Amino acid sequence: MSVDYAKEVDSILRDLGISETEFIAGTLSVSTPLTGEQIAKVAMSNDSQFRVATEAARDAFDSWRLLPAPRRGELVRLLGNELRAEKAALARLLSIEVGKIPSESLGEIQEMIDVCDFAVGLSRQLYGLAMPSERPQHRIVEQWHPIGPIAVISAFNFPAAVWSWNAAVALVTGNPVVWKPSEKAPLTALAVSAIAKRACEKFGQDAPHGLLGLLIGKADAGEFLANSGSYPVVSATGSTEMGRSVGRQVADRFGRAILELGGNNASIVTATADLELALRAVVFAAVGTTGQRCTTLRRLFVHSRIYDSFIDKLKTAFGSVTVGDPLQDGALIGPLIDQHAYHQAQDVLTQLGASDAIVHGGERVQVNSESSFYMRPAIVEMAEQSEQVLRETFAPILYVLRYDKIDEALALNNAAPQGLSSSIFSTDVREIETFLSACGSDCGIANVNMGTSGAEIGGAFGGEKQTGGGRECGSDAWKSYMRRQTNSINYGNELPLAQGVSFEL
Numbered sequence: 001m002s003v004d005y006a007k008e009v010d011s012i013l014r015d016l017g018i019s020e021t022e023f024i025a026g027t028l029s030v031s032t033p034l035t036g037e038q039i040a041k042v043a044m045s046n047d048s049q050f051r052v053a054t055e056a057a058r059d060a061f062d063s064w065r066l067l068p069a070p071r072r073g074e075l076v077r078l079l080g081n082e083l084r085a086e087k088a089a090l091a092r093l094l095s096i097e098v099g100k101i102p103s104e105s106l107g108e109i110q111e112m113i114d115v116c117d118f119a120v121g122l123s124r125q126l127y128g129l130a131m132p133s134e135r136p137q138h139r140i141v142e143q144w145h146p147i148g149p150i151a152v153i154s155a156f157n158f159p160a161a162v163w164s165w166n167a168a169v170a171l172v173t174g175n176p177v178v179w180k181p182s183e184k185a186p187l188t189a190l191a192v193s194a195i196a197k198r199a200c201e202k203f204g205q206d207a208p209h210g211l212l213g214l215l216i217g218k219a220d221a222g223e224f225l226a227n228s229g230s231y232p233v234v235s236a237t238g239s240t241e242m243g244r245s246v247g248r249q250v251a252d253r254f255g256r257a258i259l260e261l262g263g264n265n266a267s268i269v270t271a272t273a274d275l276e277l278a279l280r281a282v283v284f285a286a287v288g289t290t291g292q293r294c295t296t297l298r299r300l301f302v303h304s305r306i307y308d309s310f311i312d313k314l315k316t317a318f319g320s321v322t323v324g325d326p327l328q329d330g331a332l333i334g335p336l337i338d339q340h341a342y343h344q345a346q347d348v349l350t351q352l353g354a355s356d357a358i359v360h361g362g363e364r365v366q367v368n369s370e371s372s373f374y375m376r377p378a379i380v381e382m383a384e385q386s387e388q389v390l391r392e393t394f395a396p397i398l399y400v401l402r403y404d405k406i407d408e409a410l411a412l413n414n415a416a417p418q419g420l421s422s423s424i425f426s427t428d429v430r431e432i433e434t435f436l437s438a439c440g441s442d443c444g445i446a447n448v449n450m451g452t453s454g455a456e457i458g459g460a461f462g463g464e465k466q467t468g469g470g471r472e473c474g475s476d477a478w479k480s481y482m483r484r485q486t487n488s489i490n491y492g493n494e495l496p497l498a499q500g501v502s503f504e505l
């Protein structure tokens with residue numbers, strides 16, 4: 001029995017109070033990857049709307065920055081509550097728009113709620129340091145001030161959470177936000193923005209018009225934000241190619257870019273690992289979200305002593321995982337986002353199949369229609385890391401290599417140009433600590449006895465090298481959304497100069 005996803009989307013958006021002019025007759029056609037059918041035609045923002053949203057954000061900054069931070073936190077608390085109330089509808093829309101299985105969509109909305117809770121607490125903890133002065137009757141402190149409108153450019157695969165990682169923290173730190181979501185996921189953005197508007201209405205007139213802007217568009221809308229001097233901070237999530245372009249544009253005007261780009265994540269399974277635990281973790285990290293997470297496990301290094309038995313179990317697990325429409329048959333692996341993603345994956349598998357590599361799985365699975373693209377997850381046994389392995393292919397393809405010495409595995413881990421997530425499975429404290437040490441994994445995330453995906457919001461999220469170097473969410477990532485000011489204060493009657501300099505008039 002086929003489900004009418006277009007009708008369902010229409011009803012979810014109307015229930016959220018979104019005007020049909022925004023999603024019925026626009027020029028941006030949106031399809032569900034579940035069936036490939038068109039589900040909406042979204043109105044795109046034009047150049048004049050880019051400028052209007054930017055001016056409104058600048059105006060909003062003038063008043064928002066003056067509101068005490070804990071009061072700003074109250075808006076984020078209300079936002080969390082509105083998200084709680086709409087969790088089911090929002091998750092359903094997200095599943096239809098990008099094809100995630102229900103529990104992952106619910107998990108993504110839960111992550112938004114969690115980051116709101118985190119940011120509410122943070123609104124009372126925007127601490128600066130006090131430093132001892134070398135001069136008598138002086139003190140030095142640093143304070144953190146709001147910086148200005150934050151531009152957020154987001155990718156299709158986390159169409160809701162990435163906005164909240166930025167917006168919740170940006171709001172409590174005193175900044176308006178203008179969001180340019182992926183053109184592949186504008187409906188979730190419309191829904192999230194409608195929910196945020198409700199929170200602003202409940203908050204009252206202290207939430208200025210223009211505090212949370214939304215621009216629907218393609219790369220040109222992102223380029224506008226990257227180039228506009230009105231955005232001191234641009235947080236951009238997406239491919240390394242996109243980040244290279246945005247990073248240059250923002251640097252050219254001396255703005256600050258928070259770049260959250262492609263990953264090519266690896267796990268090491270050592271000879272002492274708990275293999276049952278490792279197997280479950282590896283399978284989820286490699287095939288969950290159909291291999292379309294920035295933290296998806298793409299490279300696996302297995303110790304020679306356990307290689308054959310582990311790979312056999314892995315092949316069985318990959319072969320048994322269900323592929324299908326997750327909203328109709330409860331499958332664990334849904335579709336790829338579109339035809340382009342499918343062809344990219346197949347091209348890689350074809351190239352490697354013609355080489356010495358051994359390819360297991362990866363076939364297309366016919367589900368719903370010719371215009372939807374489902375595939376079995378693939379394992380590719382490799383003798384070395386070829387150029388295909390060192391590139392991020394956004395699909396469920398896991399490259400597996402064997403190793404003998406931990407240093408060899410570490411070198412393989414660090415050979416990728418990207419540096420987002422990594423993990424080790426081991427019960428040997430020396431191996432674990434080496435992996436976590438200064439000469440261990442070079443990634444922004446290094447886990448022990450767990451997979452590479454599924455980070456919690458409490459830590460700072462992001463990676464090194466071609467992943468862009470940005471950090472978002474927890475820990476002290478909030479500092480990227482503020483400007484630091486150092487204050488030296490003289491409360492005496494003398495004017496001693498620093499470094500003992502004498503300058504008598």
Ligand code: NAD
Pocket residue numbers: 153154155156157158180181182183217218219220221222223226237238239240242245246259260261262263293294295392394420462463467
């Ligand atoms: P993408 O780069 O195609 O698009 C991302 C966003 O950038 C979209 O909103 C797009 O319109 C915009 N964009 C594209 N080119 C631009 C340009 N030149 N200037 C300004 N904006 C531009 O990425 P995608 O296919 O949507 O997402 C998948 C990629 O995102 C993968 O590489 C994945 O690893 C990465 N990703 C990274 C993280 C992270 O936190 N590190 C999180 C999610 C996704």
